[in-house]
Amino acid sequence: MTDLQPTHDIDAVFRQKGIPFTRQRRLIWEFFAGADRAATISEAADALRGEGVGQATVYRTVTLLSDLGLLARVQDRRGEICYTAPPIGHSHPLICGVCRKLVRFDGDGDVSDLEARLAVETGFSIYGHHLEVYGICLECRARKSGDNGE
Numbered sequence: 001m002t003d004l005q006p007t008h009d010i011d012a013v014f015r016q017k018g019i020p021f022t023r024q025r026r027l028i029w030e031f032f033a034g035a036d037r038a039a040t041i042s043e044a045a046d047a048l049r050g051e052g053v054g055q056a057t058v059y060r061t062v063t064l065l066s067d068l069g070l071l072a073r074v075q076d077r078r079g080e081i082c083y084t085a086p087p088i089g090h091s092h093p094l095i096c097g098v099c100r101k102l103v104r105f106d107g108d109g110d111v112s113d114l115e116a117r118l119a120v121e122t123g124f125s126i127y128g129h130h131l132e133v134y135g136i137c138l139e140c141r142a143r144k145s146g147d148n149g150e
């Protein structure tokens with residue numbers, strides 16, 4: 001549906017912050033940026049073990065990338081914390097709580113109505129929002145109806 005290839009100039013972000021963009025950090029970033037679904041830290045560590053990247057490094061790097069706004073933290077239905085690389089520009093994730101498949105959408109036409117109403121109701125001057133939507137994708141729904149329950 002959307003082009004999941006992020007177009008962040010990640011080198012520039014690191015350069016600007018004066019943080020070295022090491023080979024291991026790049027590998028970890030590329031893992032999340034190339035995935036079509038959100039992944040946990042341990043999944044990233046499993047995938048990168050062959051590259052000599054340890055779990056502690058993955059953990060620290062994911063924290064760093066997420067502090068830099070280069071990874072977004074989301075949850076699956078079991079409350080498992082996953083990360084995904086947001087594409088550049090403004091969009092919102094719709095996440096399948098079962099398989100963590102990700103669809104990006106731009107809901108700002110609707111969100112701006114809500115913001116305008118909130119501004120009136122609360123007197124806040126609103127400058128931003130953070131919106132994630134969770135559901136169960138078509139494939140997972142089809143799979144589920146074939147099983148008997150969970």
Ligand SMILES: [Zn+2]
Nearest residue numbers: 096099137140
């Ligand atoms: Zn799914």
Ligand SMILES: [Zn+2]
Nearest residue numbers: 090091108111
């Ligand atoms: Zn928005």
